[in-house]
Amino acid sequence: MSHLTVFLEHDAQRPELTTSDPALAAAHLAHVGVLFERLQPDRPLSPGADAEAVLAAYAAPVARLREARRFASVDVIRVTPEMPEAAALRGKFLEEHTHDEDEARLFVEGAGAFFIHTADRVIRVVCGAGDLLSVPAGAPHWFDMGIPPRFTAIRFFTRPDGWVAQPTGNPIAARFPQFAPKSCAASQAEAGLP
Numbered sequence: 001m002s003h004l005t006v007f008l009e010h011d012a013q014r015p016e017l018t019t020s021d022p023a024l025a026a027a028h029l030a031h032v033g034v035l036f037e038r039l040q041p042d043r044p045l046s047p048g049a050d051a052e053a054v055l056a057a058y059a060a061p062v063a064r065l066r067e068a069r070r071f072a073s074v075d076v077i078r079v080t081p082e083m084p085e086a087a088a089l090r091g092k093f094l095e096e097h098t099h100d101e102d103e104a105r106l107f108v109e110g111a112g113a114f115f116i117h118t119a120d121r122v123i124r125v126v127c128g129a130g131d132l133l134s135v136p137a138g139a140p141h142w143f144d145m146g147i148p149p150r151f152t153a154i155r156f157f158t159r160p161d162g163w164v165a166q167p168t169g170n171p172i173a174a175r176f177p178q179f180a181p182k183s184c185a186a187s188q189a190e191a192g193l194p
């Protein structure tokens with residue numbers, strides 16, 4: 001499910017690089033200070049499992065990350081197309097922004113696309129179940145959950161007040177392709193990938 005695409009900042013049409021190799025994706029992201037890892041749950045997770053079951057299924061990797069990165073709390077975010085607030089939630093993350101803390105997310109169901117804006121490039125990371133991404137504090141980025149939105153992720157926080165974002169005011173996100181979960185699934189199937 002994970003794909004990485006690198007664009008030059010001023011050319012959103014012709015990607016410079018695209019890969020579905022997790023090791024290559026992790027290496028590219030490490031260059032810009034972004035952590036990317038593939039994690040396994042301790043036990044299988046049923047579709048639509050509640051937050052308690054999600055945290056229980058990933059208890060070992062979550063405990064390891066909390067200890068290693070000093071995260072004070074975790075929560076579970078789930079967005080489905082049936083939620084009346086889905087469109088508003090999608091809009092909230094679509095503008096380029098930064099955070100005062102690292103943004104660490106572990107996807108456990110569905111998919112979503114992070115766009116990380118470096119000095120001269122935009123790196124799109126489509127994350128699916130088992131993908132951990134950590135965007136460093138201060139790094140401009142945006143997130144597209146796609147239409148229809150469908151994902152569940154564990155969020156890690158160091159601040160007691162949870163999710164706080166600072167908009168950069170840069171309209172760059174509007175120039176980049178929106179995330180289309182259906183076409184992503186179709187291209188995976190065509191390529192014979194799970």
Ligand SMILES: CSCCC(=O)/C(O)=C/O
Nearest residue numbers: 077093103105142143153
């Ligand atoms: C994948 S969790 C929701 C997205 C989010 O918290 C964020 O800040 C995106 O940039």
Ligand SMILES: [Fe+2]
Nearest residue numbers: 097099103165
């Ligand atoms: Fe963010």
Ligand code: NI
Nearest residue numbers: 001002184188
């Ligand atoms: Ni995919």
